[in-house]
Amino acid sequence: MRDFFNKEAWVKTFYRLLNKKLLILSLLGFSAGLPYLLVFGTLSAWLKDVNIANSTIGFVSWVSITYAIKFLWAPFLDRIKLPVLHGIFGKRRSWLLLTQVIIGISIYLLTEISPNHENIIIFSLCALLVSFFSASQDVALDAYRIEISPKEEQGMLAAGYQFGYRMAILVSGAGALVIADNYSFEISYKIMSALMLIGVITTIFSPEPEEYRKEFYSKGNLIFLLYLEPVQDFLSRHKNAILIIILILAYRASDLSMAPMALPFYQDQGFTLTQIAYVAKTFGIVMSLVGVFIGGLFVLRYGVTKSLFLSTIMISSTTLMFVVMSIFGNNMNLFVTTIALDNFSGGYAGTCMIAYLSSLTSPKHTATQYALFMGLMLIPGKLIAGFSGLLQEISGYTGLFLISASLGIPAIMIAYYLNNKEVKAQ
Numbered sequence: 001m002r003d004f005f006n007k008e009a010w011v012k013t014f015y016r017l018l019n020k021k022l023l024i025l026s027l028l029g030f031s032a033g034l035p036y037l038l039v040f041g042t043l044s045a046w047l048k049d050v051n052i053a054n055s056t057i058g059f060v061s062w063v064s065i066t067y068a069i070k071f072l073w074a075p076f077l078d079r080i081k082l083p084v085l086h087g088i089f090g091k092r093r094s095w096l097l098l099t100q101v102i103i104g105i106s107i108y109l110l111t112e113i114s115p116n117h118e119n120i121i122i123f124s125l126c127a128l129l130v131s132f133f134s135a136s137q138d139v140a141l142d143a144y145r146i147e148i149s150p151k152e153e154q155g156m157l158a159a160g161y162q163f164g165y166r167m168a169i170l171v172s173g174a175g176a177l178v179i180a181d182n183y184s185f186e187i188s189y190k191i192m193s194a195l196m197l198i199g200v201i202t203t204i205f206s207p208e209p210e211e212y213r214k215e216f217y218s219k220g221n222l223i224f225l226l227y228l229e230p231v232q233d234f235l236s237r238h239k240n241a242i243l244i245i246i247l248i249l250a251y252r253a254s255d256l257s258m259a260p261m262a263l264p265f266y267q268d269q270g271f272t273l274t275q276i277a278y279v280a281k282t283f284g285i286v287m288s289l290v291g292v293f294i295g296g297l298f299v300l301r302y303g304v305t306k307s308l309f310l311s312t313i314m315i316s317s318t319t320l321m322f323v324v325m326s327i328f329g330n331n332m333n334l335f336v337t338t339i340a341l342d343n344f345s346g347g348y349a350g351t352c353m354i355a356y357l358s359s360l361t362s363p364k365h366t367a368t369q370y371a372l373f374m375g376l377m378l379i380p381g382k383l384i385a386g387f388s389g390l391l392q393e394i395s396g397y398t399g400l401f402l403i404s405a406s407l408g409i410p411a412i413m414i415a416y417y418l419n420n421k422e423v424k425a426q
Helices: 007-015 021-038 041-049 054-072 074-079 085-089 091-113 120-148 151-182 185-194 197-205 225-237 241-251 253-268 273-302 304-328 332-360 366-385 388-406 409-425
Strands: none
Touching (some): 021 091, 021 151, 021 185, 041 054, 041 151, 054 388, 074 225, 074 366, 085 091, 091 197, 120 151, 120 366, 151 185, 151 273, 151 332, 225 366, 241 366, 241 409, 253 273, 253 332, 253 366, 253 388, 366 388
């Protein structure tokens, strides 16, 4: 406790936040966060608004599976040099620029299709296009963030990235819903597509990290070696590799598994789109930003493992608040409390996991390994999320949320073990 109130240590911690790279990562984080809700939460609200069934909404949420499987094409972003763009911007920024432009165009295309029962498949394919290039942008940006600074600054940069990401969630969540409530979802999405220019402009004027140069594989230049070597490298450097993998798999299972039903749940509880925008997508984002900031400070002050253990408890326990909310119905005070706790936990946990995953990567395979770790974290929750609509129709919202909360128990147990082992080793 005495260590917690060490004024000099906290002053040094805050001083480390004064870094111009934070601004760059915040703006690029905005570019990364903007498309996510547009093919996930906000998209669910759009589909609910045009009377698409919850089970269909759940299945459409599978378009965001690209965020989980982006490790499949991540090696190519490590290897392939884009014609013309690479010579002007370098490896990382050329990929960032390409993906950002295509994302903006694809979001605009969604407004030209508009969802209904007849064209839901075409609409979903267009949303998949947004999701694919958004996930690809994440691959390039994660590598850019890791390569632009040493490991001791990754907690700080993770907080900056999360800040920009959460601000984008505010815009593509609350902003998009308010515009849709007053005008239409089509107009809302057109505005969102234009905001991708923020990422484009930032990428153009940002510095390119020094490229890590290595010899290309000589054993027949087989494509599977692109994946095999990064995995072998990780397994050889970490004695608890299997436990770490299980921890990553279970870390976000609780909140991601029920995420597609969050906005339909609020709507079924009787809250309007504007109320949802102000509480869940405005106040909620403020709380998530507080969580991001506190998470960054805790990682800097107490290290990644201890901070990560606390985050595993927070993720599962706050999911239980939705159970309480489903029991008491339309209660604004309970709604606000649930959103506050859930978003604070999400922001804190996001920063901790970004810092943790960054510490696991090797400079030889930055993009591939980080994308693989992120995929492992997202796959379980995303796959279950596709069935969230069916689970809700079978067991109700209360049953869905109880199942989701229980999925985080393995992560709590493993994080506790790894934290204790690290403490004993000190």
